Every structure is written in structure tokens, then in C-alpha cells.
Amino acid sequence: MSGLRERKKERTRQALSDIAVALFLEKGFDAVSVAEVAAAAEVSKPTLFRYFPAKEDLVLHRFADHEDEPARVVAAAREAGAVPLDALRDHVLAGLERRDPVTGLNDDPRVLAFLRLLYGTPALVARMHAYQGRSEELLADALGGADPLAARLAAAQVVAVLRVLAEENVRRITAGERVEEVLPGAVAATRRAFAGLGEGLSSFC
Structure with missing residues (x-):
């Protein structure tokens, strides 16, 4: 029941x-x-x-399922013996390929209207940062390690990269570019961003 x-x-x-x-x-x-x-x-x-x-939570509810997504990806990667950061990168790339709205790469009129509402409303942007803060906490727990502060710093960097990548996609899409035009740059930016993360987070990811 x-x-x-x-x-x-x-x-x-x-x-x-x-x-x-x-x-x-x-x-x-x-x-x-x-x-x-x-x-x-x-x-x-x-x-x-x-x-x-x-x-604000009435709007952010649509992102609630994504709050623990990075942590779930890392946990699954560790269980499978895979490299967590590689798994996160591939997860983002797969999201771009399927036009997952959370990546910002979706120009369906309904999704576009929602993204404009979300990113164009200061109160919603501020509330979204609170969601991302909880995402950082969950990811830090998933990363684990002997140094909790180091795990928090690593998680903060990963979540910041995910946020900036999505914001850039939203910026280009809401400016009128088509998904097909944005996709190659979004894929390249994702690969560059995770390569940079890999250089600094090798002990965790």
C-alpha cells in the first residue's frame, strides 16, 4: 500500500x-x-x-530526477570497474545525442519555452543553484575517498562543468540556432571540458 x-x-x-x-x-x-x-x-x-x-519548486520539479544523476553514474561506474569521469562524460554525450532537455540541447518549442522561463527568471536560476548544491553533496558522497574536502572540491568542479555546458547550449538555442548547428560544438566542448577535469581530478575520477 x-x-x-x-x-x-x-x-x-x-x-x-x-x-x-x-x-x-x-x-x-x-x-x-x-x-x-x-x-x-x-x-x-x-x-x-x-x-x-x-x-520555484513547482518549476524545478522537472529537474528533481536529475539531482542525483551524477552520483548515480559514478556509483554505477565504480561498481562496473569503469572510470567515473569517463562514465560521466559518456553520459553527457549520450544526453546530447538524444536531445535530453537537461543538457540544454533541445529546440522543441515546448522545451524551448520552458528553458526560457527557467533561465530567464532570476528566482528560478537561484533555486536551481540550490538543487545543484545538493547534487554536489550527493556526488561527493559517491566519489568518497579519505579526504572529504577533496571529494567536495572534485564534485563542485564536475557539477560546475555540467552547468556551464548546459547554459551555453541554452544560450545558443534560445538565440535561434538549430540543434543540428549546435550539436558538433556541444560535443567538442564536452570532450574538452572533461579532458580538463581529468587532468586535475585523476586521483578521484
Whole structure:
């Protein structure tokens, strides 16, 4: 029964997020109140806040599954006896190839509208940095090692690289370039970035 309850809660959470994002895309994030989202979803504000502690989380929910992604990739690589940094690089390259929105390389009109909302709203950018901070913590734990500070520094560098690569793709796509035009440069930038990481993080990755 607990699994059923969790699935029901996740469906509700997704529905609330979808309603909120639709309103934000139509009117702008700052122009829509939490009360308006709750009314559109036909729930009370306290109910809404039980699912989403902050207004920004209604949008960032779409990235929630990616929060521990680098840590999961590293853990799987270590279990398989692979090089973690190589696994992370290949994971990003695969994401570019399949046009994963988290890489910023997607020009579907709906995805593009969402990315413009996300990167064009200061409050959402700030909240996204908080998500990335938790991603760093999880990745540092996955990297492990005898020196926790060194693991944190390594994780911070990896997450910063992922962020900058995605932001550059978003910048080019939202400026009007097509995915096919951006992809070769995005792949080359990813390979260069991870090669640079490899030189400084060889003891961890």
C-alpha cells in the first residue's frame, strides 16, 4: 500500500507542477501567485505547500530526477570497474545525442519555452543553484575517498562543468540556432571540458 500511496502522491505532484508551469508560461513566473496556482489546481494553499515547499519548486520539479544523476553514474561506474569521469562524460554525450532537455540541447518549442522561463527568471536560476548544491553533496558522497574536502572540491568542479555546458547550449538555442548547428560544438566542448577535469581530478575520477 505504501508504494501505491507514493505513486499517487507523485501523480498529484506532477499534475500540480504541470498546471503551474502552464500558468507561468502564459503569464510569467512573477505574475502568477501561489494562490492562483492552487485555485487552478483546485487545492488549498496548505495542500500545495505540502507538495512543494517553495513556488520555484513547482518549476524545478522537472529537474528533481536529475539531482542525483551524477552520483548515480559514478556509483554505477565504480561498481562496473569503469572510470567515473569517463562514465560521466559518456553520459553527457549520450544526453546530447538524444536531445535530453537537461543538457540544454533541445529546440522543441515546448522545451524551448520552458528553458526560457527557467533561465530567464532570476528566482528560478537561484533555486536551481540550490538543487545543484545538493547534487554536489550527493556526488561527493559517491566519489568518497579519505579526504572529504577533496571529494567536495572534485564534485563542485564536475557539477560546475555540467552547468556551464548546459547554459551555453541554452544560450545558443534560445538565440535561434538549430540543434543540428549546435550539436558538433556541444560535443567538442564536452570532450574538452572533461579532458580538463581529468587532468586535475585523476586521483578521484
